[in-house]
Amino acid sequence: MANTCIVCGQAAGSGEHVFPAALGGRRTNKNIYCTTHDNGYSSLVADLANQVDVLNAMLGVVPDHSDDVKSVLARDDSSGEEVRLSVKESSFTSPRVISQELVANGVVMNMSFPSRQALNQWLAEQKANGIDVTPLQKAQEHPYYLGAVHHQRRFGGPCGLGAVAYVTQTFLAQAFPALARSGDVAQFIAYTQAIAKLAQISSGCGEPNDGPANPRLETARQAFEAALAPWGGQAPVWWDFDIQPDAAPNAFEFGHRVTVGVDASDGQIFGRLSLFSSIHFGMRFGTASAGAETKTVTVDIDPMAARPPNDIKKVESASAIARVAVPKQPTAGLAAAISNGSQDGVFSELLRKIEARSLGKAAAKMHAELAAYSTLAEFEGEQLISRVLEGQAQRVLNIAKWVLQNFKATLPAEVLPGLQPTIDAMTAHDPSSTNGLTPMASATLALAIGALAAQLREDIKAGRLDEHRIAELMGEGPGAAVVGRAVLAPIVQALSQ
Ligand SMILES: [Zn+2]
Known part of the structure; x- marks a missing residue:
């Protein structure tokens, strides 16, 4: 039976x-x-x-018919291009033209590819189409910082x-x-x-469904x-x-x-x-x-x-x-539940828990990477800290954005119109740049990374840098305070003049 x-x-x-x-x-x-x-x-x-x-x-579930973690397609707001997101990586799904310029015998293009494999495939396709492509420089790997990413379900x-x-x-x-x-x-x-x-x-x-009714x-x-x-x-x-x-x-x-x-x-x-x-x-x-x-x-x-x-x-x-x-x-x-917000609450609470888990994982990874610090000379140690933070740069950028948006909300109405454009410009995206950021946003990110690096070094020397402390520094609490002091300093200085 x-x-x-x-x-x-x-x-x-x-x-x-x-x-x-x-x-x-x-x-x-x-x-x-x-x-x-x-x-x-x-x-x-x-x-x-x-x-x-x-x-x-977001959780990195591996479907049972697959060898790799689940990824989803979404759209990057600033470039308008499609991106593939998973816990392992985010990448554009197609080659991207960053800039192009007409020259005597053709076009000079600055392009970005999701991977070396995608670059080679694109080169082969151009060749097959009879288009002569000469790489002007060796391909380099660059991070690209994402702004808001849209994925509706x-x-x-x-x-x-x-x-x-x-x-x-x-x-x-x-x-x-x-x-x-x-x-x-x-x-x-x-x-x-x-x-x-x-x-x-x-x-x-x-x-x-756009087609005829079935x-x-x-x-x-x-x-x-x-x-x-x-x-x-x-x-x-x-x-x-x-x-x-x-x-x-x-x-x-x-x-x-x-x-x-x-x-x-x-x-x-x-x-x-x-x-x-x-x-x-x-x-x-x-x-x-x-x-x-x-x-x-x-x-x-x-x-x-x-x-x-x-x-x-x-x-x-x-x-x-x-x-x-x-x-x-x-x-x-x-x-x-929809009208009293508890359905939204269920989802935002779940997303908050997933984000906390992701932060914990990042902190564990950084903690392991930083273990070598005590064996290094001062200069090498500083380089290690910078490298580890560069690996989390998107997270640092998000902290800087969060700090600036919160700061904006505290400003008195009479100064807001004057300051808002500057504050927004500090983390603005530019899809025509290699890293997706404006020069000013790149500078803000560098300031934020520098401030966190100094704090990490101080905490290591004081013997208090455990995973929990790293998670605090990479999150919206103590880390936001450190980043805030650094990125807000120029604005505060301008205000006090
Ligand atoms: Zn049956």
């Missing part, structure tokens, strides 16, 4: 990921879906994976919720194989099937409405902004949690999914026939674990503490 597809009853054996591979799931199970029905859910999973890809990229929607329902349904089938095939959850499976069919059609998830879309929409009818016309899955009933913290930092269970008192078959320990969903699968036992299975999933066995932690209990309270209006919780 356990070897049949929970949708159609035919032989299972597709070996799909129990938790989606794109979200860092590492385990597969051949006992849940046939190949047709496994594949049928893939568009739905892709929709959810797209929605959280920027979070996966919608989150949730009918397909996002449908994907959440499908993922949790798969865990229900794994933990309660007989129940999943009993017919007690048939209406829930019909719902995930119907939303999965919508997701397979272009614009079925509500995304804009006639299949209307049919799929009607089938979806029909699948919702037994649920009162509402999806049996919803956002949950309440405090989670299972107080046990996730076993992993930024871990996902799937909870499935049955409450014998009234037969409720319930499910919960928490993404990144932050974004919570609840759902009701149906009602179990008499004779069911109360049981809950909770699985924590580490999206950052490269492979089994330490990627999951499973707990079984004979309680139904995680049972759900079905909202009268499944969308009411979300609507309220």
Whole structure:
């Protein structure tokens, strides 16, 4: 029985990921879906994976079908060019012309390439097109500083919720194989099937579509409405902004949690999914026939674990503490959370935690790099500190910007118009320069790096430079004070004259 597809009853054996591979799931199970029905859910999973890809990229999740960390495409505000972002690096996706000048026999161009490989490929393409390119100087590696980067993603929607329902349904089938095939959850499976069919059609998830309307879309929409009818016309899955009933913290930092269970008192078959320990969903699968036992299975999933066995932690209990309270209006919780700001709060809190983790990692790396300081002569030691800070220059630039923006906010209204252009110019971007900054912004960055270098040296000599202190100096606290004193000095001087 356990070897049949929970949708159609035919032989299972597709070996799909129990938790989606794109979200860092590492385990597969051949006992849940046939190949047709496994594949049928893939568009739905892709929709959810797209929605959280920027979070996966910021955390450095390696999708299970990939060898490299997740990256996302975004747009650099100052150059307008596309950039690829991941925890490892940010780079432009295409060659960039920084400047060009007509000369007697052609054009002199100053260009930038994402990598040496991209440069060589471009040279080969020009040659193939009969264009003669002569490098005037050897290629050099330069950092490029990004300004605001835009990456927009919608989150949730009918397909996002449908994907959440499908993922949790798969865990229900794994933990309660007989129940999943009993017919007690048939209406829930019909719902995930119907939303999965919508997701397979272009614009079925509500995304804009310029092309002609697909006639299949209307049919799929009607089938979806029909699948919702037994649920009162509402999806049996919803956002949950309440405090989670299972107080046990996730076993992993930024871990996902799937909870499935049955409450014998009234037969409720319930499910919960928490993404990144932050974004919570609840759902009701149906009602179990008499004779069911109360049981809950909770699985924590580490999206950052490269492979089994330490990627999951499973707990079984004979309680139904995680049972759900079905909202009268499944969308009411979300609507309220959007209007009172708590949905925004969930995301900004998650982003804050991810940023804190990234700062901690940078501090650990710098601490390791600076360990050699004590073995070096004074001059070499200074060079080491500068090198280590240059490696974090984008972070230093961001601190300088943060300091200047905050300073601007404290200025009295009568001096603001006079000073604002200067303050903004101090960290202005210039996409036509090699490093993406104006000369004035480059000078501000150099000032900030110099000030932090002096502080790092002082702290090393005083024996107080541990990872925690480095994180403070590279963040928006003590570090901002150090950077602030340096970059604000010229303005303060001008003001006092
Ligand atoms: Zn099937």
